[in-house]
Amino acid sequence: MFAKCSRSKGLFxxxxxxxxxxxxxxxxxxxxVELTLSIGARGxxxxxxxxxxxxxxxxxxxxxxxxxxxxxxxxxxxxxxxxFTARNSKPDIIAVDVIxxxxxxxxxxxxxxxxxxxxxxxxxxxxxxxxxAQVGGSTxxxxxxxxGIHLFYRADLLEKYGFEAPSTWExxxxxxxxxxxxxxxxxxxxxxxxxxxxxxxxxNWLAFFQGAGGSFFDADGNLGIxxxxxxxxxxxxxxxxxxxxxxxxxxxxxPNDARLLFQQERAVFLMxxxxxxxxxxxxxxxxxxxxxxxxxxxxxxxxxxxxxxxxGFLLAVNKxxxxxxxxxxxxxxxxxxxxxVQASLIQGKVPTRPAVYDDERIxxxxxxxxxxxxxFVYAFARPSAQTGTAYPEISEIMQTEISAALLGEKTPEQxxxxxxxxxxxxxx
Amino acid sequence: MKYANRAGPAFLVPALLIIAFVLLFPIFQTIVxxxxxxxxxxxxxxxxxxxxxxxxxxxxxxxxxxxNNTILFTAVTVPIELLVGIGxxxxxxxxxxxxxxxxMAVLFPWxxxxxxxxxxxxxxxxxxxxxxxxxxxxxxxxxxxxxxLGAIPSAMHVMMFVSIWKTSSxxxxxxxxxxxxxxDDLYEAGSVDGTTRFSEFRFxxxxxxxxxxxxxxxxxTMDAMRAFELPFNLTDGGPLTSTETLSxxxxxxxxxxxxxxxxxxxxxxxxxxxxxISVLYILxxxxxxx
Numbered sequence: 001m002f003a004k005c006s007r008s009k010g011l012f013x014x015x016x017x018x019x020x021x022x023x024x025x026x027x028x029x030x031x032x033v034e035l036t037l038s039i040g041a042r043g044x045x046x047x048x049x050x051x052x053x054x055x056x057x058x059x060x061x062x063x064x065x066x067x068x069x070x071x072x073x074x075x076x077x078x079x080x081x082x083x084f085t086a087r088n089s090k091p092d093i094i095a096v097d098v099i100x101x102x103x104x105x106x107x108x109x110x111x112x113x114x115x116x117x118x119x120x121x122x123x124x125x126x127x128x129x130x131x132x133a134q135v136g137g138s139t140x141x142x143x144x145x146x147x148g149i150h151l152f153y154r155a156d157l158l159e160k161y162g163f164e165a166p167s168t169w170e171x172x173x174x175x176x177x178x179x180x181x182x183x184x185x186x187x188x189x190x191x192x193x194x195x196x197x198x199x200x201x202x203x204n205w206l207a208f209f210q211g212a213g214g215s216f217f218d219a220d221g222n223l224g225i226x227x228x229x230x231x232x233x234x235x236x237x238x239x240x241x242x243x244x245x246x247x248x249x250x251x252x253x254x255p256n257d258a259r260l261l262f263q264q265e266r267a268v269f270l271m272x273x274x275x276x277x278x279x280x281x282x283x284x285x286x287x288x289x290x291x292x293x294x295x296x297x298x299x300x301x302x303x304x305x306x307x308x309x310x311x312g313f314l315l316a317v318n319k320x321x322x323x324x325x326x327x328x329x330x331x332x333x334x335x336x337x338x339x340x341v342q343a344s345l346i347q348g349k350v351p352t353r354p355a356v357y358d359d360e361r362i363x364x365x366x367x368x369x370x371x372x373x374x375x376f377v378y379a380f381a382r383p384s385a386q387t388g389t390a391y392p393e394i395s396e397i398m399q400t401e402i403s404a405a406l407l408g409e410k411t412p413e414q415x416x417x418x419x420x421x422x423x424x425x426x427x428x
Numbered sequence: 429m430k431y432a433n434r435a436g437p438a439f440l441v442p443a444l445l446i447i448a449f450v451l452l453f454p455i456f457q458t459i460v461x462x463x464x465x466x467x468x469x470x471x472x473x474x475x476x477x478x479x480x481x482x483x484x485x486x487x488x489x490x491x492x493x494x495x496n497n498t499i500l501f502t503a504v505t506v507p508i509e510l511l512v513g514i515g516x517x518x519x520x521x522x523x524x525x526x527x528x529x530x531x532m533a534v535l536f537p538w539x540x541x542x543x544x545x546x547x548x549x550x551x552x553x554x555x556x557x558x559x560x561x562x563x564x565x566x567x568x569x570x571x572x573x574x575x576x577l578g579a580i581p582s583a584m585h586v587m588m589f590v591s592i593w594k595t596s597s598x599x600x601x602x603x604x605x606x607x608x609x610x611x612d613d614l615y616e617a618g619s620v621d622g623t624t625r626f627s628e629f630r631f632x633x634x635x636x637x638x639x640x641x642x643x644x645x646x647x648x649t650m651d652a653m654r655a656f657e658l659p660f661n662l663t664d665g666g667p668l669t670s671t672e673t674l675s676x677x678x679x680x681x682x683x684x685x686x687x688x689x690x691x692x693x694x695x696x697x698x699x700x701x702x703x704x705i706s707v708l709y710i711l712x713x714x715x716x717x718x
Contacts, residue, residue: 249555
């Protein structure tokens with residue numbers, strides 16, 4: 001008898017249980033303010049639990065739960081899209097990629113938080129980075145750490161052939177060719193990077209492009225990609241692939257694939273974000289003593305150009321959070337001077353407060369982080385704040401057209417002209 | 429007996445409500461959204477835009493490419509899977525020692541999650557560290573590594589190969605069930621009449637297997653037309669958009685560009701295509717001939 005009815009009974013109880021659970025939700029949230037922080041496990045690693053506990057104590061009256069989200073930006077972004085479209089009040093605090101705040105703010109997903117900080121406090125962060133989170137006079141996110149692109153190289157190989165770290169693309173290509181030929185090792189690649197059709201490819205081309213004197217938007221706000229600098233940068237990338245300086249497999253590489261190859265002593269130059277430094281210099285890394293880094297090169301005659309493309313993460317507050325104020329207080333603590341020193345020491349995170357680079361503890365115990373700071377003099381951000389909700393599609397168009405040129409489907413000129421036409425069609 | 433049955437439908441109500449909520453409502457919302465502009469919900473801020481999204485899609489080369497990719501992928505993989513599946517099913521239908529073990533082994537690829545499969549093959553096809561390039565170059569068959577997943581059209585070929593490897597066993601399972609419904613007397617009668625192995629297959633097995641073939645082809649076609657996890661995990665749609673399927677395109681429209689309306693239109697076009705193919709198949713099954 002019971003067995004016969006159990007199916008519909010089970011369903012009925014399930015419905016009742018769900019209803020009770022829905023009713024009970026708001027009650028459970030009272031008392032100690034409970035916040036949820038959504039940030040990647042690799043993103044902040046071991047520093048996350050330590051700093052969360054420290055900030056719980058410092059702010060007081062809050063308890064923060066760490067929601068470990070994917071470190072692949074597109075994956076975590078998909079989750080946020082679902083979450084914010086549904087107007088969920090959790091997570092309260094989210095880590096946002098530097099290219100998201102303009103988009104998220106325009107969609108009304110994140111709350112303006114400048115009033116909880118004040119102008120003086122905001123001025124302590126790197127202005128170029130903070131600008132990515134400022135739309136229409138409001139600040140929607142606070143810089144947490146930078147992940148800029150740098151040129152890593154095998155100092156041992158360069159020394160063997162009597163080279164200095166290259167500052168121009170011309171020098172880099174000549175050195176890579178000489179070293180690969182001299183070593184005679186078919187497994188050794190000259191230059192590797194992340195040229196799969198991902199955001200990193202667009203960043204890569206932007207670095208080449210800026211190094212050729214180009215700018216995505218010119219001084220009048222016009223699209224500047226279909227230009228002499230644009231063609232020069234893309235042709236150089238195509239040429240590196242054609243001449244074998246870059247291996248064909250570079251077209252499938254994401255940052256970690258490239259890092260892996262470099263770490264196995266199979267590449268001379270590696271151009272990716274600085275998060276690889278901790279792994280490359282770890283105790284068990286075969287290249288730990290040989291790896292050094294410098295700023296991203298430029299083309300001859302453009303030595304004053306900014307070529308360090310910055311990525312990285314900021315912290316923003318969910319607009320539908322029930323505790324925007326408490327969340328802002330937590331962010332203030334989590335991105336404070338002391339927190340950033342700790343994040344650098346524990347996890348090698350690159351600070352977003354210029355003052356931290358001069359801290360004695362950083363200079364003594366995290367010299368790599370201090371040295372990376374020098375490259376951020378040449379920092380520039382991607383055109384995400386200006387393009388708002390159109391940015392993801394613009395980036396996708398650029399990735400597709402750059403890939404088309406690299407795969408030889410189109411000439412660089414044609415690819416850039418096609419990209420320009422498509423972008424102009426969707427620009428707001 | 430009749431009296432007892434009257435309470436039956438009432439017990440179904442909770443289940444039907446849940447089905448209506450989780451199944452029918454999203455479908456309805458997708459249809460309505462596909463005719464909207466800048467809207468993420470049908471309850472708030474919905475703005476009707478007519479056929480604008482459909483027009484835009486048909487003028488988007490990338491959408492057309494994804495449509496072509498999907499059709500090509502389906503048209504190549506399903507027939508090959510069917511052939512391999514029939515072969516496997518015929519082998520599995522035999523009586524031999526260790527039959528259970530072999531059946532399990534054949535089903536293994538199908539039992540593994542597609543995402544896991546895709547990642548596994550992605551490593552094996554990796555240009556620099558992959559198994560295949562390493563084997564081929566050790567045997568001296570290739571001088572330069574093959575850029576399996578980084579070149580057009582080889583990425584599509586790899587994707588087809590992985591799909592065939594994985595789903596042939598599913599076909600085999602369905603066809604095996606069909607084979608086992610064929611009565612042994614027919615084969616006995618055939619052998620009395622002196623049939624050859626081939627004519628036995630041609631005139632007894634194949635005609636009686638037809639319903640099973642149609643069902644399995646229908647299921648696989650619907651599945652292949654919806655392929656998502658495989659390109660998402662194996663190639664991410666690349667290089668360029670050479671392995672981007674309709675599902676992947678719709679996913680990107682929704683989650684990357686946050687354009688629920690365009691994505692919904694793409695899904696609806698995909699839905700109509702799958703519907704049409706399915707109805708054709710079902711009509712064939714009903715008519716009982718091919």
